[in-house]
Amino acid sequence: MKFTKILQFCAIVLSLSSCNDNDEENYTPITATYPAVEAEFGSSVDLNNLANYANQAVPAYITKDNSALNPISDKGATLGRILFYDKKMSVDNTVSCSSCHKQEFAFSDNTIASNGVNSTTGRHSMRLINTRFATESKFFWDERAASLEIQTTMPIKDHGEMGFSGANGDLSFNDLIVKLSAIDYYKELFKFVYGSEEITETKIQFALAQFIRSIQSFDSKYDTGRASAPNDGAPFANFTAQENQGKNLFLTPPTFNASGSRTGGGIGCAGCHRAPEFDIDPNTKNNGIIGTLSGVGIDITNTRAPSLRDLVKVDGTTNGQMMHTGVITSLQAAIGHYGTINIAPGNTNLDPRLTPGGIGQQLNLTAAEVNSVIAFLRTLSGTDVYTNTKWSNPFN
Template sequence: MKTKWISLLAVASLWSCSSNSSDDYVDPYANVKATFGTKIDLDNLANYANQTIPTYITKDNGMANPITNKGATLGRVLFYDKNLSANNTISCSSCHQQANAFSDTNVASIGVNGTTGRHAMRLINARFANENKFFWDERAATLEFQTTQPIRNHNEMGYSGANGDEDFNNLVTKLSQLGYYKELFKFVYGTEDITESKIQLALAQFIRSIQSFDSKYDAGRALALNDGQTFSNFTNQENQGKQLFLAPPQFDATGSRTGGGLGCAGCHAAPEFDIAPNSGNNGIIGVLNGTGIDITNTRAPSLRDIVKTDGTLNGPLMHTGVITSLQAVIGHYGTINLAPGNTNLDPKLRPNGFGQHLNLTAPEVNAVMAFLKTLSGTNVYSDPKWSNPFPN
């Protein structure tokens, strides 16, 4: 019996010496908790990976980099962190604001050394784009590659390695010295090592997680067999606008519409409403910060959340921000002019070799505007998982 008690006391003593008391316990995520408080709880991560996606949505360009709750959480921090800019004043969210469907109300966004060369594109439903290339001119073959190009841009975030800028390696060193990144990168990747590839993967996961499927359109589409059916929750005007959007136009020999719809779905097919691959430009060929023409802009964001539910635009439209109302954008496509030098105009906009004339009526314009407004949801503007995790 005495031997047993000695053994038990020894075990108890050993446990007491080896256990972490409240005085010597080191929290492996102390910096994350100190920086973000309750906005990020690594023990109870927000749901990024298993969000509900409607059955009628079939596109997914993120299969090579599946969304994880851990990766998207890191991506969220990177997206909102001004430390990713050379002077600690600009983050990705400076140009892609949640309140504006992750776009900007400014025509050109403010960077560390000037302004952006094109208007900031909305980031709604990027995961479900049929076109896998990104930027207005599609120079990024993947979203992953796209994510760090603004950081490497002299005007935007200033780690270009040229024009007196530090390069991306300097940014990696800078982030490596921040305690919360040491903890987050180890949490996600198992090691504190930071690389551009890891940054790209996390940012792309966060951006692809930003989805909007709670619109009036989605409520109607869920009850219908296809988009061509009349939606029971739509007004007559909204259903008319949907049909005009979906149906191809009929043209005479000179490109003047004689019947049919407006053909919007030829480039922005439902239900994703993103741009069709291999599209040409839409006839807007201006240059935001300079002179001459730019015919390379063939990408566009999804038409979802082009406006808020009250009809307010989420910033100006097109790469030059030249369009400032839904009526104006429909009017632009109503009459396409064949501008000298524009050898890249989309063929669908020049039927029979002529710039299209849709001969729009006021009821048609109003109906299409009413339909476009049904593509807007509400959750994307307020969901905490896509919000700024840093203290205000």
């Protein structure tokens, strides 16, 4: 009897296996449905066919990565993209993260001060290119946010920017959570990403940070040259003589005489902006620009900078103004600033690398040297980041 039952069981298993084999080409996988997401976003967000955020190609020579505590996932970054572009994240539904960080300007702004719900930003909006590939983990120009995760919700809780401050008559961040919890597409999205419809600030922070860290740019002329070169300092075969000269000037430290004038070498930009990521050295201090957007007082606390990648577009046009005050509007002006450093009264935080022997550096660059550095900086720009739909507005 037992033997007969075993034979019957085996026959059922073999029958099922045979059916699966024979019908494999006709098998249609069951996909989940997300009616609210589909109604709001149409084909721009497909939760059954996610964009690749987690496994993008990264060049072997890129070694810095600050995402270990919050690894990028396709699900998390998809949610982050929607949060990044959603104007419902502001108290009056007029402003989103993308209002100050625009894809067409390498996720910076083309105005000196960005518009918020109640006022303008106190500093120029920083570009969000390759934030993952940096040693520095603090954010904002003055590094007041200990991590990108913490930074992501600080503008939301700012009275002037997005308005959920919980002070001065503003709604609180908890009011935002209540607001989002009533939106059907967020019910589906948070359940999809976290297994629960519950929305918390930490979940918002993690998703936004994953999306921002996913924004990467490695399709530049520099990357093509670096991929076939043994190191950053070697001549790049695809560079012009001018671009290679600019690279050498950028990478090579200068030598100075007792009066602070350059006597040889390069101009040492890489001492703070470190190749090949071109991220900012966490130990940098103020760069000599101490103005404020209000024009009142001085601001010497600004010690951070974004990556120099996509500082301008490939054609040389700017991605908005530069520096925390937006006072620099061209590469020539940026190089000129570092060419003659004046130690302004009250600037007790000036980076010592700019003051050899305690004297403001005088690089004494020739016109040819300036043009070669400009040519090199333009090689750091790609094209994909400006148009790739996975970083675009899903509400369009």
